[in-house]
Amino acid sequence: MKGLKSSTINITSEIKSIDVEVEERVFKDTAKDKVAKEIYMEIQALKSNFDKLITGVQEENKLRT
Numbered sequence: 001m002k003g004l005k006s007s008t009i010n011i012t013s014e015i016k017s018i019d020v021e022v023e024e025r026v027f028k029d030t031a032k033d034k035v036a037k038e039i040y041m042e043i044q045a046l047k048s049n050f051d052k053l054i055t056g057v058q059e060e061n062k063l064r065t
Contacts, residue, residue, distance in 0.1 A: 005061050012054050019047060 023043060029036035 005065075008054070008057055008061065015050065019043075 023040075026036055026040045026043060030040050
């Protein structure tokens with residue numbers, strides 16, 4: 001179980017750092033480009049869903065231990 005928890009934390013950390021970089025690149029273009037704005041909104045929705053998924057995995061890990 002500790003390995004699963006550690007893996008979850010590591011993957012979450014990696015994805016969040018990638019997320020910051022992607023968001024910065026897309027956000028710069030939202031003022032000029034309608035498609036970039038739509039992409040940015042999709043990224044925000046994906047982030048929200050990812051956060052819900054990770055919260056669920058973390059809660060499941062707590063219940064198992």
